[in-house]
Amino acid sequence: MKLGTFMMPLHPPSRKAWETLREDREAIILADRLGYSEAFVGEHTTDLAENVTSCLMFLCSVAFETRQIRLGSGTLNMPNTHPAAVAANVAMIDHLLQGRFIMGISPGGLMSDAEVFGNFGKDRLEMFVEAIDMVLAIWNGAPPYDLKGKHFSVSTARTMIPEIGQGIILKPFQAPHPPIVVTAVAPFSKGVTAAAARGWEPISGNFLLPEWVRTHWASYVEGCQQAARPADAANWRVAKSVFVTESDDALARRYGHTAEGPYHFYFKQLIRKLVGGGRSNLFKLDQSEPDDSITADTITPKLVIAGSVDSVVDQILAFREKIGDFGTLLYACHDWVDPALSRRSMELMAEKVMPRVNAAISAGR
Numbered sequence: 001m002k003l004g005t006f007m008m009p010l011h012p013p014s015r016k017a018w019e020t021l022r023e024d025r026e027a028i029i030l031a032d033r034l035g036y037s038e039a040f041v042g043e044h045t046t047d048l049a050e051n052v053t054s055c056l057m058f059l060c061s062v063a064f065e066t067r068q069i070r071l072g073s074g075t076l077n078m079p080n081t082h083p084a085a086v087a088a089n090v091a092m093i094d095h096l097l098q099g100r101f102i103m104g105i106s107p108g109g110l111m112s113d114a115e116v117f118g119n120f121g122k123d124r125l126e127m128f129v130e131a132i133d134m135v136l137a138i139w140n141g142a143p144p145y146d147l148k149g150k151h152f153s154v155s156t157a158r159t160m161i162p163e164i165g166q167g168i169i170l171k172p173f174q175a176p177h178p179p180i181v182v183t184a185v186a187p188f189s190k191g192v193t194a195a196a197a198r199g200w201e202p203i204s205g206n207f208l209l210p211e212w213v214r215t216h217w218a219s220y221v222e223g224c225q226q227a228a229r230p231a232d233a234a235n236w237r238v239a240k241s242v243f244v245t246e247s248d249d250a251l252a253r254r255y256g257h258t259a260e261g262p263y264h265f266y267f268k269q270l271i272r273k274l275v276g277g278g279r280s281n282l283f284k285l286d287q288s289e290p291d292d293s294i295t296a297d298t299i300t301p302k303l304v305i306a307g308s309v310d311s312v313v314d315q316i317l318a319f320r321e322k323i324g325d326f327g328t329l330l331y332a333c334h335d336w337v338d339p340a341l342s343r344r345s346m347e348l349m350a351e352k353v354m355p356r357v358n359a360a361i362s363a364g365r
Contacts, residue, residue, distance in 0.1 A: 001320075001326070001327065001328065001329055001354070001357060001358055001361060002037045002038075002327060002328040002329070003035075003036050003037060003328070003329055003331060003349060003350060003354045004031075004036050004037050004038030004039060004040070004237065004328050004329070004330045004331070005027070005028070005031045005036050005038070005039045005040070005330060005331045005332070005333055005346075006039075006040045006074055006203070006206065006239045006330040006331070006332050006333070007024060007027065007028075007039075007040070007041055007042065007074075007332070007333035007334075008042040008050050008074075009024050009041070009042070009050065009051075009052060009333055009334075009335075010049050010050050010265075010266050010269060010270075010334070010335065011023075011049060011050075011051065011335045012049065012265065012335065013048035013049045013051075015335075017048075017051050020051060020335070021051070021052070021058070023335075023336050023339075024041070024052070024058070024333070025058075025061060025062055025065075027333050027336075027342075027346070028041075028062050028066065028069070028071075029062060029065050029066060030343060030346055030347075031069060031331075031346065032062075032065075032066040032067060032068060032069040034346060034347060034350035034351070035068070035350055036069055036331070036350060037069065037070065037328065038069065038070045038071075038072060038102065038237075038328065038330070039069055039070075039071055039072065040071075040072040040073070040074030040075075040102070040104055040203070040330065041055045041058050041059060041071075041072070041073070041074050042055060042074045042075065043055040043056075043058075043073070043075075043076070043077065044077075044110050044113055045080070045113050045116060045117075046110065046112040046113050046115075046116050047110060047112065047113075049269055050110075055073045055074060055075075055076065056073060056076075056089050056090070056093050059071045059072075059073070059093060059097075059101075060093060060096060063093070063096050063097055066100075069100070070097075070100045070101070070102055071097060071100055071101060071102070072101065072102035072103070072104050072181065073090075073102070073103055073104045073105070074104045074183070074203070075104035075105050075106040075108075075182070075183055076090075076103070076104065076105050076106070077106060077107070077108030077110075077113060078105055078106070078107065078108070078127065078128045078131040078132055079107055079108055079114070079117070079119045079122075079124045079127035079128055079131060079151075080108055080113055080114070080117040080119070081131075082152060083130075083131045083132075083134035083135045083138065083147075083152050083154060084134075084138065084154050084169060086131065086135050087134075087135045087138040087139060087169055088169050088170055090103055090135070090172065090177075090178065091139070091169070091170040091171055091172045091173075092170060094172040094173040094174055094178050095170070095172070095173045097173075098173055099173050099174050099178075101172075101173075101174070101178045102178060102179050102180075102181060103177070103178040103179065103180045103181070104180075104181045104182070104183065104203065105128070105132055105180060105181075105182060106128070106182060106183050107124040107125050107127070107128035108124065108128075109185065110273075111277060126150070126151070127151045130149045130150060130151050130152060131151070131152060132180075133149075134147050134149065134152055134154055136177065137154075138154060138169050139171050139172060139176060139177050140176060143156050143160055143162065143167050143168045143169070144156040144157035144160050144167060145169075156168070179200075179201070180195075180198075180199075180200040180201075181200060181201045181202065181203050181237065182195040182200055182201075182202055182203070183202075183203045183205060184202045184203065184204045184205060184216050184219075185205040185207075185208065185282070186212075186282070187208070187211075187212035187215050187281070187282070188215045188218075188219060189202075189215070189216055189219050190219070192216050192219035192220050192223060193219045193220070193222045193223040193226070194223060195223060196219070196220045196221075196222070196223025196224045196226075196227065196231070197223040197224075197226040197227045198223075198227070199227060199229070201235040201236070201237070202216055202219075202220055202236060202237065203237040203238070203239060203330065204216050204236070204237070204238045204239060204326075205239055206239035206240050206241050206303070206330070206332040207267070207270055207274075207282065207283075207303060208282055208303075209282070209283065209284075209285065209302065209303070210319060210322045210323050211285055211322075212282065213238060213323045214322065214323040214324060216236070217231075217233075217236065217323070217324050217326075220236060232327075233324070233325040233326055233327055234327035235327055236326040236327050236328075237326070237327065237328040237330055238323065238326045238328070238329060238330065239330040239332050240305060240316075240319065240329060240330070240331070240332060241256075241263055241266070241303060241304040241305065241332040241334065242304070242305045242306070242312060242316075242331055242332070242345070242349060243255055243256035243261070243263065243304065243305070243306040243307075243341075243345050244306075244307070244308070244309060244312045244344075244345045244348040244349055244352075244353055245307070245308055245309075245341075245344070245345070245348070246308065246309060246344075246348065247308045247309070247310075248308060249307050249308045249311055252306040252307045252308060252311070252312075253306055253307070255306070255337075255338070255341060256300075256304045256305075256306025256307075257300050257301045257304060257306055258300075259296075260337075261337055261338075262334040262335035262336070262337045262342075263300050263304045263306075263334055264296045264297075264300050265296075265335065266334050266335070267296045267299050267300045267303065268295075268296035271283065271294055271295065271296060271299065275291055275294055280294055283299055305319065309348055309352045309353055309356075312348075312349075312353050313353055313356045313357055313360070316329065316353070316357050317357060317360055317361075317365060320361075329354075331346065331349055
């Protein structure tokens with residue numbers, strides 16, 4: 001099992017933006033030094049708590065301060081950007097990273113972003129599919145493109161001067177394009193099936209109950225069968241909130257499960273957004289359970305693995321036993337309420353937890 005990281009990121013909106021952006025950059029640079037294989041970063045335009053407004057711009061800021069880690073958009077919200085801009089900007093960062101880029105895409109889930117870009121109430125899934133189809137057509141085709149859809153159009157027919165390069169959009173470093181991944185944030189995800197059928201790979205969200213995460217494998221297998229390609233568990237990424245201490249289980253539970261640490265705040269924010277947006281099903285197995293029973297106090301201990309090294313190893317193995325085999329554990333980055341504890345948790349994950357997890361997997365545990 002590989003170790004990567006995923007950050008939305010989410011911080012108290014009262015914190016200074018320059019401070020949280022610096023902190024998030026430090027987390028990725030640390031992950032690179034520790035040997036994490038991947039780092040995904042999200043983006044939102046209209047959320048002071050999730051204040052990376054462009055994941056590509058943010059990733060460029062760490063491109064030359066990292067060496068081995070692959071950097072991914074987590075995700076590009078396709079309906080909110082013109083396909084030509086996505087195609088050009090992704091191609092540029094892919095060249096800057098010389099193949100270390102992974103393209104994460106989605107329809108976008110933040111309704112205030114949808115509203116500000118004028119697509120609130122529209123069929124954003126339809127917009128998403130049209131947008132990514134156009135991006136791929138740009139990369140696989142030739143100018144002047146002449147792509148026309150319901151929501152977008154791309155053409156340089158009237159202004160192209162090919163002999164000087166005008167009217168031509170850059171193609172990616174990786175041929176035919178960077179690997180594409182999609183986030184899975186719903187039980188029994190049809191999106192995972194559709195993505196797998198197109199050769200794309202899934203990332204299961206860290207705010208889903210294990211029982212819902214488990215359903216993504218069947219969806220992935222179905223999509224792979226439609227594409228006549230093998231379903232390989234090594235291609236399944238699963239995000240999980242984890243906090244590790246050397247040997248202090250009590251400290252880990254306080255920081256990982258209560259309002260003393262950042263995880264409680266994270267789920268309080270997320271519950272307000274998701275339950276308020278009609279997606280309370282994500283947090284309960286019994287759908288007759290009242291929505292007001294879903295609180296950070298009840299959900300955080302269910303969704304955060306917290307403990308000493310020994311305890312976290314056991315909890316990760318138990319989590320894997322519940323959902324099935326997968327290829328990469330994406331350590332979810334949270335606000336650094338205590339920077340020393342947060343850094344040390346990342347170090348312990350890489351240096352002590354994962355070697356023992358993989359030894360146990362190799363031994364057939």
